[in-house]
Amino acid sequence: TTFLELGPDAALTPMIEGILTDDVTVVPSLRRGHDEQRQALTALAKLHVTGITVDWTALLPQAGRAVDLPTYPFQRQRYWQRASTSDGDLGAVGVDAARHPLLGAAVTLAGSDSTVLTGRLSVHSQPWLADHVVGGAILLPGTGFVELALSAGGQVGCDALTELVLEAPLVVPERGGVTVQVLLGAADETGSRPVTVHSRDGGPDQPWTRHATGTVAPATRPPSFDLAAWPPPGAAPVDLTGRYDAQAAAGLAYGPAFQGLRAAWTAGDQVYAEVALPAGDGADDGYRMHPALLDACLQAVGLDTAQVGPVRLPFAFSGVTVTVPDATTVRVRITPAGDGVRLDIADAAGLPVASVDTLTLRELSAAQLAAGRPDPLYRLAWQPAGTVDAPPVRWAAWEDVRDDVPEVVVLRSEPGRDAAAVHRATHRALEHVQTWLADDRYARSTLLVATRGAVAVTDEEAPDLAGAGVWGLVRSAQSEQPGRIVLA
Structure with a gap:
């Protein structure tokens, strides 16, 4: 039932397959127009997976170590090691390691109290970024800027985000990456520091774009609330069926990494929700709160309305505190607060994990999204030819x-x-x-x-x-x- 054709091409393989159609394996050793070494290895591999014993020691005589691969199909669980964002001895080039999944290095500027943290965002290094698509473009979520600011502030003892205003979207290219810088200014008399987030797509000759400005400060008192009673007594459950599809139709496409909203309830003008980070997307330790998890908390805003409205993204945060880092499953309570909402986030026991005093959402216009896109590499444009002063030609x-x-x-x-x-x-x-x-x-x-x-x-x-x-x-x-x- 198994045939290996030895020859310069697969001339007999289709004939054998046409005659013996039931439970037969035919493998050509060589094929015209294909690399001989690759085709021979492919033939051996196909024989191996169909149950034929292959003497691999004849092919690989050097001493080696066999590694068992998973026996299940590859799904969304990554088997190979992720590329590190902070490889190498950074101290050898005069900077410190930031030790954060999004920020690789930090340097204190001489003659000032300012600190710059830098990193590189890409779909390859942070695959979960590809699951946040707005208007067809991959955007760093607003919660990503919160994570950058909080983590940078934590490097200098400022663990609270007093305020953060988002000015321009940050588009992550499908291929390649974008460099980000978080600048912490000098501390004032209260210990607070200004913070800005910039990005640059391309080489050193490309301009920087400012995406967010705000203030970080030393943490004062931890949030105090209790969400132990769950689900909240008297709260009405919310049907979440088809909600992600409706949001995608409106222009906000959440991939699996951002589909963390598990259940929701409403009680008056308050919204309660259960949120979990999908398995495999929280493997990178070092986040204050994973941006995908915090974004899923924000997805519960507006669940007290029946329909999905226009796409609204975070515009401003104030009073953000994270007391328990690296959470993967949380409860959230959303309460109206002026022009925005307040978020109280707790763990599975109802104890405080994080809080946001005020979150303001705004619609993202097509012009803003276009402004955040990097310029295309190729473009077609008509340029006026003008005139040339030249001597007359016979x-x-x-x-x-x-x-x-x-x-x-x-x-x-x-x-x-x-x-x-x-x-x-x-x-x-x-x-x-x-x-x-x-x-x-x-x-x-x-x-x-x-x-x-x-x-x-x-x-x-x-x-x-x-x-x-x-x-x-x-x-x-x-x-x-x-x-x-x-x-x-």
């Missing part, structure tokens, strides 16, 4: 050239759209080009072949067939005799 039509050959000789091609016109135009162009190249009188002149409509400028235009034929012919002549002929 020129003449081909038919008017006599013994005194001018600097430029113009050969005009007649337009046409049938086969006969194409033949006439190309034969005429060929005859004159051959004469031009063979006659020494033209050695110091330039032949200008002029057509009309031979090249389409817009997608709606249909090129002139005779002119297009002349262009093809003359371009071949140009490649053989560079600098002698010009097409216009």
Whole structure:
């Protein structure tokens, strides 16, 4: 029931498969047009997984160690080790390790009390970022800026985020990455420090974009509330079926990493919710509160209304405190607070984990989203040609050239759209080009072949067939005799 075809190509494999159709494995050792080594290894691997014993020691004679792979299909659980964001000896280049999943290095500026923390965001290093898509673009969630500010402040003893205002979205490219900097200014008399978050997509010649500004301060008193009674007595459950699909249709697409809203209830103007970080997305220790988890808490805002409204994203935070880091499952209570809402976040026992005094949401316009996108690598734009001050050039039509050959000789091609016109135009162009190249009188002149409509400028235009034929012919002549002929 198993056949290995030895030969230069898979000539017999399809015949055998066509005759023996029931429970048969046919493996060609080589295939025409394929790399021989890769194809041979592929054949051995296919035999191996179908139950044939392969002597791997003949292929790999060196001493090695066998590693068992999972026996289940790969799903969303990562098996291979993640790339570290802080590899190498940073002290050797004069900076300190930030020891955070989003921030790799920190440096204190000489002559001041300011500190700069830097890191690089990418879908490769932080795969969960790809699950936050707004208007077709991958955005760092607003909770990501909160995490950056809190973690940076924690480096200098400022564990509370007094305020944070988001000014521009941060678009994460699908390939490559974006550099982020968190700048902590000098402390005032109360110990508070200004904080800003900038990003730059590309090399050192690219400009920085400021995304958020705020203030961090030393923590004063921890939040005090009790969510032990759960679900809240008298609260009405909220049906969450289809909510993520409705949000995606409105322009906010949450992938699995951000689909952490598990259950919700309403009681008057308050909303209660259970939120959990999906398995595998909290493996990176070091977060104050994982941005995907805090974002899922924010998703409960507005659940007291029946319908999903326009996409609203975090605009401003005030009074953010995290007392228990690295939480993966929480309870949240949302209460109206002025123009925004207050969030009380507790663990599974109802004890405080974090709190947000005020959160304000705003709609994100298409213009704001476009402003946050990096410029495309390629673009098409019409530029005015202007005029050139140059001395007059002597020129003449081909038919008017006599013994005194001018600097430029113009050969005009007649337009046409049938086969006969194409033949006439190309034969005429060929005859004159051959004469031009063979006659020494033209050695110091330039032949200008002029057509009309031979090249389409817009997608709606249909090129002139005779002119297009002349262009093809003359371009071949140009490649053989560079600098002698010009097409216009």
